[in-house]
Amino acid sequence: MAAPIGLCRCLLPLLLAVPWVTVPPPGVFAVQMVLIPGGVFTMGTQEPEIQQDGEGPARRVHLGSFHMDQYEVSNQDFESFVNATGYVTEAEKFGDSFVFEGMLSEAVKADIDQAVAAAPWWLPVKGASWRHPEGPDSSISSRMDHPVLHVSWNDAVAFCTWAGKRLPTEAEWEYSCRGGLENRLFPWGNKLQPKGQHYANIWQGEFPTNNTAEDGYKGTAPVSAFPPNAYGLYNMVGNAWEWTSDWWAVHHSPQELHNPKGPSSGTDRVKKGGSYMCHKSYCYRYRCAARSQNTPDSSASNLGFRCAADTAPGPR
Numbered sequence: 387m388a389a390p391i392g393l394c395r396c397l398l399p400l401l402l403a404v405p406w407v408t409v410p411p412p413g414v415f416a417v418q419m420v421l422i423p424g425g426v427f428t429m430g431t432q433e434p435e436i437q438q439d440g441e442g443p444a445r446r447v448h449l450g451s452f453h454m455d456q457y458e459v460s461n462q463d464f465e466s467f468v469n470a471t472g473y474v475t476e477a478e479k480f481g482d483s484f485v486f487e488g489m490l491s492e493a494v495k496a497d498i499d500q501a502v503a504a505a506p507w508w509l510p511v512k513g514a515s516w517r518h519p520e521g522p523d524s525s526i527s528s529r530m531d532h533p534v535l536h537v538s539w540n541d542a543v544a545f546c547t548w549a550g551k552r553l554p555t556e557a558e559w560e561y562s563c564r565g566g567l568e569n570r571l572f573p574w575g576n577k578l579q580p581k582g583q584h585y586a587n588i589w590q591g592e593f594p595t596n597n598t599a600e601d602g603y604k605g606t607a608p609v610s611a612f613p614p615n616a617y618g619l620y621n622m623v624g625n626a627w628e629w630t631s632d633w634w635a636v637h638h639s640p641q642e643l644h645n646p647k648g649p650s651s652g653t654d655r656v657k658k659g660g661s662y663m664c665h666k667s668y669c670y671r672y673r674c675a676a677r678s679q680n681t682p683d684s685s686a687s688n689l690g691f692r693c694a695a696d697t698a699p700g701p702r
């Protein structure tokens with residue numbers, strides 16, 4: 387069973403010093419991070435698609451090197467954490483979480499009489515949680531390699547801390563998304579479907595009534611689906627939204643910044659990348675500059691995360 391990362395760090399020199407003790411093969415946590423080289427990039431855009439989200443202005447941002455998870459945190463990863471710590475998520479404590487109506491059975495829907503006025507396709511479902519993404523009768527057993535869902539910002543911080551990591555800042559996330567390209571819409575360039583290929587798990591068809599799943603997935607996809615960007619990162623846009631460590635604000639200084647960490651306070655946290663529910667008609671947010679927000683205790687069936695780290699954690 388996974389031990390806290392600190393323990394592994396302490397034990398590793400000991401193990402290395404004893405020649406007949408073989409070092410365990412690096413676990414999934416050690417191999418799934420990539421080193422993102424420090425540098426300067428253009429954060430945000432001068433051509434915002436969604437004005438009220440604060441996508442602009444474009445500003446020059448300098449970052450030191452850091453490590454980034456190659457994949458969104460999967461159900462399997464999260465189960466390792468819960469097995470090791472007994473952690474209970476906020477959705478489990480509150481007893482409900484938001485689920486996209488299109489994923490619910492008629493039986494579950496019949497039980498709900500309340501919806502989100504501005505977005506009636508979101509329904510609060512009793513018993514929905516990371517283990518039961520569409521309510522008590524649903525299970526993740528066939529989706530262990532899919533992104534964990536229904537995790538709040540607080541849950542995400544708890545996981546990353548346990549793994550010896552932390553959430554990425556918004557700047558780190560966006561820099562990672564861009565994969566070394568300047569001023570492009572997507573992690574791979576400006577064309578949504580180069581050579582007709584799907585590069586991300588988003589929504590095809592009419593939102594919210596007709597999900598044709600041309601990209602192969604109606605809901606989430608495995609965290610390793612679709613081609614990675616030039617940094618080797620998968621599903622930065624689409625699949626699940628990803629929490630970042632920044633507080634939310636829509637006004638940004640155009641000044642050049644070094645390792646910005648966002649506003650010092652706020653009510654909501656920044657999430658990036660859009661999800662399998664995003665369609666250009668109403669949620670053109672599967673772009674690196676795009677952003678949205680939720681309160682830190684919010685959870686939903688399209689919101690997950692990945693972790694970053696200053697230095698790569700050792701084998702666990």
Ligand SMILES: *[C@@H]1O[C@H](CO)[C@@H](O)[C@H](O)[C@H]1NC(C)=O
Pocket residue numbers: 462463465466469
């Ligand atoms: C978590 O514990 C359960 C029960 O012991 C086990 O079946 C499962 O494989 C464990 N999951 C992980 C990811 O280690």
Ligand SMILES: *[C@@H]1O[C@H](CO)[C@@H](O)[C@H](O)[C@H]1NC(C)=O
Pocket residue numbers: 591592596598
């Ligand atoms: C969904 O959209 C596809 C493609 O436009 C169309 O062929 C299909 O008939 C639509 N299905 C429904 C139920 O409207």
Ligand SMILES: [Ca+2]
Pocket residue numbers: 587588589590599600601602603604605662
């Ligand atoms: Ca899809």
Ligand SMILES: [Ca+2]
Pocket residue numbers: 458621622623624625626627628659660
């Ligand atoms: Ca994602």
